Amino acid sequence: MTSKIPTTVITGFLGAGKTTLVRHLLAHAKGKRIALIINEFGDIGVDKDVLAGCGDETCREEDMIELANGCICCTVADDFIPTMKQILARPDRPDHIVIETSGLALPQPLIRAFNWPEIKAEVTIDGVVTVADAAALAEGRFAANEEAVDAQRRLDEMLDHETPLGELFEDQMVAADMIVLNKTDLVDPAALQAVESELKKHMRKGTQIVRAANGHVDTIALLGLGMSTEDNLAGRESHHELEHDGEGHEHDDFDSFSLTIPSGPGRDQLLTAIADTIATHDVLRLKGFAAIPGARARLAIQAVGPRVNAYFDRDWQEGEARETRLVVIGESPLARDAIEASLKKIAEAA
Numbered sequence: 001m002t003s004k005i006p007t008t009v010i011t012g013f014l015g016a017g018k019t020t021l022v023r024h025l026l027a028h029a030k031g032k033r034i035a036l037i038i039n040e041f042g043d044i045g046v047d048k049d050v051l052a053g054c055g056d057e058t059c060r061e062e063d064m065i066e067l068a069n070g071c072i073c074c075t076v077a078d079d080f081i082p083t084m085k086q087i088l089a090r091p092d093r094p095d096h097i098v099i100e101t102s103g104l105a106l107p108q109p110l111i112r113a114f115n116w117p118e119i120k121a122e123v124t125i126d127g128v129v130t131v132a133d134a135a136a137l138a139e140g141r142f143a144a145n146e147e148a149v150d151a152q153r154r155l156d157e158m159l160d161h162e163t164p165l166g167e168l169f170e171d172q173m174v175a176a177d178m179i180v181l182n183k184t185d186l187v188d189p190a191a192l193q194a195v196e197s198e199l200k201k202h203m204r205k206g207t208q209i210v211r212a213a214n215g216h217v218d219t220i221a222l223l224g225l226g227m228s229t230e231d232n233l234a235g236r237e238s239h240h241e242l243e244h245d246g247e248g249h250e251h252d253d254f255d256s257f258s259l260t261i262p263s264g265p266g267r268d269q270l271l272t273a274i275a276d277t278i279a280t281h282d283v284l285r286l287k288g289f290a291a292i293p294g295a296r297a298r299l300a301i302q303a304v305g306p307r308v309n310a311y312f313d314r315d316w317q318e319g320e321a322r323e324t325r326l327v328v329i330g331e332s333p334l335a336r337d338a339i340e341a342s343l344k345k346i347a348e349a350a
């Protein structure tokens with residue numbers, strides 16, 4: 001009998017740094033052959049493109065599989081299990097499998113899927129790694145920071161602060177075998193300490209926290225945890241499982257759409273328009289690639305809440321449409337028309 005292939009599940013809220021961590025992992029794979037399953041919320045595959053754009057030979061196209069449907073937790077039978085079986089049927093099986101879940105996925109149904117008879121004998125969860133955004137937490141951007149939420153609640157009694165955001169964050173925390181507290185470069189030591197104390201209230205006892213900047217975690221620390229998580233499910237239940245006894249769940253709480261803008265505005269104009277739009281419409285996450293007039297390369301755009309990053313990642317390829325494609329994610333209902341109008345206005349004015 002062949003030994004089970006270890007699988008690392010990487011979860012964490014929108015924009016916490018999952019893809020950045022995977023990119024670091026692939027670049028430091030130390031000879032391990034890694035197959036990567038990517039699951040994104042939003043219909044344009046930005047994460048896969050970011051990884052493929054890194055030009056590293058470990059980011060081989062054939063080792064990256066994108067799950068077509070937005071939510072790994074809802075498509076276990078139709079999408080995830082067949083994908084795993086496809087990997088297991090390969091003559092050159094990988095040494096390790098890494099699954100990057102969408103920032104809005106509940107990890108619990110995915111973890112349980114490792115007990116399905118179709119795959120149980122051949123794969124095991126090496127560990128669930130939850131990436132947390134230290135900067136967002138320090139700013140109290142989800143309900144994890146109770147003091148900030150309370151302060152906000154006092155300011156506005158009408159707002160419902162029992163957001164799906166806070167629950168999802170906790171579901172991802174209790175699922176973890178290891179928490180990577182990322183973006184530590186953006187937070188001072190005292191605030192970092194406070195964030196860690198706060199996190200400890202939401203995670204299972206004994207879960208390890210590893211601090212990181214730009215996903216720089218030693219591959220040896222990350223892979224090879226040997227947890228067999230699928231056999232140790234106690235204490236990892238999601239809010240939904242606790243409340244509804246494992247029934248299917250809704251994703252109506254969040255919404256996403258993608259849009260295309262013709263090449264037009266310059267870099268700074270576009271980034272300002274994006275920052276303004278995010279602030280006005282409470283967008284949680286925006287990402288994609290932009291065509292900047294006169295630029296040979298495409299501009300990768302990554303916005304997490306108010307923080308907008310952009311870098312030229314690779315030259316446009318022949319036959320590729322030089323246009324700006326963005327995916328926008330936020331809590332439902334998202335003011336799609338207003339957001340589109342706000343982003344397109346800048347293109348028309350250019």
Ligand SMILES: Nc1nc2c(ncn2[C@@H]2O[C@H](COP(=O)(O)OP(=O)(O)OP(=O)(O)O)[C@@H](O)[C@H]2O)c(=O)[nH]1
Pocket residue numbers: 012013014015016017018019020021047102103104182183184185186212213214215285287302303304309
């Ligand atoms: N300053 C700083 N920026 C970071 C760090 N890690 C990631 N980022 C930036 O944060 C943004 C989001 O990072 P991603 O790795 O795409 O996050 P993600 O969790 O994969 O995002 P989703 O898949 O959309 O949920 C990008 O602009 C990254 O460059 C970090 O440690 N420090």
